[in-house]
Amino acid sequence: MSTANPAPRNPLLGRRAELRQAAEVEQGRLGELSVVAEAESVVAGTYVNEVAAAATAARHRRSAAADRLARAQREGDPATIAAARAWVEGATAEWEQIATTADTQITVLIRARLETLAQMREQTERAWDAQAAIADTYRRPGGRG
Helix, strand or coil, X not given: CCCCCXXXXXXXXXXXXXXXXXXXXXXXXXXXXXXXXXXXXXXXXXXXXXXXXXHHHHHXXXXXXXXXXXXXXXHCCHHHHHHHHHHHHHHHHHHHHHHHXXXXXXXXXXXXXXXXXXXXXXXXXXXXXXXXXXXXXXXXHHHCX
């Protein structure tokens, strides 16, 4: 008596098992990309909130500097006006730096997000194709399935 496993009754059973395993791998890869996409979303959201807070604070400093300049101009002291004008220029430069940095960083985040979404779309197609390959094994030859 042989200890080897007999051939399965239906030769498609082995093929289906292989296809299921492949489909699980593809679905797992899609799950991994979903985790990456979620992490990118959290990072981007946190960054945008931080930049918004920094920009708001800089805008308030710019507004306070402009008020200080207006007071100095009403008082008419050239030294006070010059100091207030320098404060306005510094606050404006700070706000512009925050905005420029934010634009650059947000562009990087958007590009990364688009790349991840493109990878997810491709991986979704691979996962669906793997599932379809399993379903195809249940169709009868000749299209009568």
